[in-house]
Amino acid sequence: MIMASSPRNVFLQGGNTTEFSEPVLKLRRLSFSAPLGSPYIKAADRPRPRPRPHISCSAVTDKMPATVGGALDSNSLTARRLMTQTFIDQAELMTVSSTGKFGRFGGKFVPEALISCLSKLEAEFILALHDENFQEELATALRDYVGRESPLYFAKRLTDYYKNSEGKGPEIYLKREDLVHTGAHKINNAIAQAMLAKRIGRKRIVAATGAGQHGVATAAACAKLSLECTIFMGSADVGRQGANVLLIKNLGAQVKVVDGSFKDATSEAIRDWVGDLETSYFLSGTAVGPHPCPTIVREFQSVIGKETRKQAEEKWGGKPDVLVACVGSGSNALGMFHEFIRDEDVRLIGVEAAGIGLDSGAHSATLARGDVGVYHGSMSYLLQDEEGQIIGPHSIGVGLEYPGVSPELSFLKDTGRAEFYAVTDDEALDAYRRLCQLEGIFPALEASHALAYLEKLCPGLEDGAKVVVNCSGRGDKDAATVYKHNEGRV
């Protein structure tokens, strides 16, 4: 049952993963040995690079080779466009690319024991994607359980706030991921992966959570699908997001506290999973990790972008001009952006956490201040010191506190397709208060970072430009934090 609708989309035949059609085989030969981009087609004969140690390797410090660096000049837009297009093609042909590379980012830097496990997961994922029954079940769950589609809401008072003295300014729309079940976009991925886990016969789900939202979403999905659930959470986060811990316990999941924060919880969760590979399933909430995890998470979150395209068409008969989303590890940003990567006229803006300030050292702005390295199984930008040790991140938006970032976003940054900025804790708190008072919506402190960037963005936009901000979660969980910050005063 080949469901090929265009040359670009090549699917598997039945359940046999070894049969591929002609165009796929051609690209397979290319993608394994060559970095991305048409200039390298000739280099297809180059032998496959040896796996290198993750500390101080030239693969890391290599800038994009000179010709590609040249391609990033303003007069080589075509080369950049071509590279992006090829990336898209390759991304869609991920059925054959088992390296999971986005340019030089991504990959599968894992112990040998996990390689076959990840390959199996990838195969199952692809099968599920093309299984009509699974898709229908997932669509029903997203509609009836999660409450999709989430609305694309025209924020009139916020729009008026950003109008200049002549009454001109952009139009601001909020993609209301705060209205979905459990109050954040995390559920899109959690319910889909939980259904996938059930489908492949796993009985136990293991997950790590920072702010707790992914923990709550996973616990809810597991309760619905009657799966056993264990959530790992860092001790620092348990203190800050106590409300979410209670929710997770109430949903019947087990909470295991790990010394440290999210990154330590993730490591512990992976360790737990590796100890029980047959019956457990590691439900990743973020678009990081070894291939195929970033792709799986991105694929399940991309419903956000797909809905936005449809709703934008209905509302104003066009596309958004600018998309703004907060970036922790990148799941909500990729969910929104992925659909529009090909549309060069749509600006993609990711907003990270500058914490107390980019120069203070207490921030989480990976793409602004990080260096390339390998972390949690994939190559990407990450916050590391000179010895390659991970720097503990900080942000008032707990969900943004991650020292790494999705490899796909690293790639989008390097190719210049997406822009990334950072916003401090105070700016985020101001944005939180602003949206409460202007629109009666409590944004999550994470989403407040995206809203805070509007202050710098809007003056530069033309009149009537359509800005869609991903309101990735609701802020009820943050009222206590904001309360403490203000010492009860408003």
Added chain:
Amino acid sequence: MAAFSTASVTPETAATPLSLPKPYRPSSAAFLRSLPRKFNRSPKTTSPSVFCTLTKQPMTSTEEEVILQRPDSFGRFGKFGGKYVPETLMYALSELEDAFKSLSADNEFQNELDGILRDYVGRETPLYFAERLTEHYRRPSGEGPHIYLKREDLNHTGAHKINNAIGQALLAKRLGKKRIIAETGAGQHGVATATVCARFGLECVIYMGAQDMERQALNVFRMRLLGAEVRPVHSGTATLKDATSEAIRDWVTNVESTHYILGSVAGPHPYPVMVREFHAVIGKETRKQALEKWGGKPDVLVACVGGGSNAMGLFDDFVDDKDVRLIGVEAAGFGIESGKHAATLTKGEVGVLHGAMSYLLQDEDGQIIEPHSISAGLDYPGVGPEHSFLKDIGRAEYFSVTDEEALEAFKRLSRLEGIIPALETSHAVAYLEKLCPTLPDGAKVVLNCSGRGDKDVQTAIKHLKL
């Protein structure tokens, strides 16, 4: 003491003069005769001039006639409802009624309201087939009802309250009012009102009992973050009913510039019908979704009843469909017999509270009994007049459920479906335990999941000792 409540005084229950409480205990018969009539309860006297015969009138036997008038032009549902308010408010209520009638027919208003409900509130809410809950109630023979949840918990602000708040705020704007007032118990209605005021740029004052403010500091902070002013009320027991009275007092003073957003289907006409109409979208959507899902109507509708707004919202569209059972579930607190409950329709008597005639929890002297429920939203000593009406004519059935049963149900729904219901909603979920064994195979039950329970986890965990 609330401005509008009066007790139902009947000569049959008149006590002998000597049993009157101080300071009315007469020292002499002459003193007794000089008292105002209604305190002179000697059996020889004729009925006092202030006497309500309506409470004793039996319901008319012709059901059809009665059902068509919901309410009649006086705002009555049978003998319930009405407008028991001071003269100063009569004009405001008439103005409100006229505005409401004309806007119901105004397409532009309806379109604007629909747009906001869709994009801001997040309607339509799904009708979700609760597979694991259905399985839980399946009998050993494999038979059992099918349970569906109407997901009002997915609305913006997490409860059905916003449907009414949005409608009334839009109405107030049309009337040119710049100021909104409301009362709140636990804070949910206050947060919903403050939310819509922020959205529409209206000034907002919320009255809250001082005791409630202490217990709900986070909700108070939320209301202030939204730009509302929260005024503490210290009179009486400093809880919801006192906050309501204070809000009404404010409204009487500022009637020209102010609109009072009442949170439930209680209060003087036109509030019961107005709040019901704004919530009726719940029932309308349910009808449409039921048709899509199984090509028919629900067999049973279940909802929790505090003031009665979410229940009326679900029931309204189906009141004329005799084959649909309507079940309301109230709070039995520590138990019906304990005296600490809020089961108005089970244990209350007819009287007037907050401007409407309805069942209410009153003692022998006609004083309001302080209700109790673990869920703040059901903690109201009265109930909407339309519910009283539906009970009396037998169209709807009302039961009650204790705090403990509600907490069990809270845990059950969380564990089986991953949906944490509000403690109010948990009362409706708890009633399924008694209902489902009696239902035939395949009966379609729609339960109004009126709110989410994030706000209640602390309470639940304390009680369930998780």
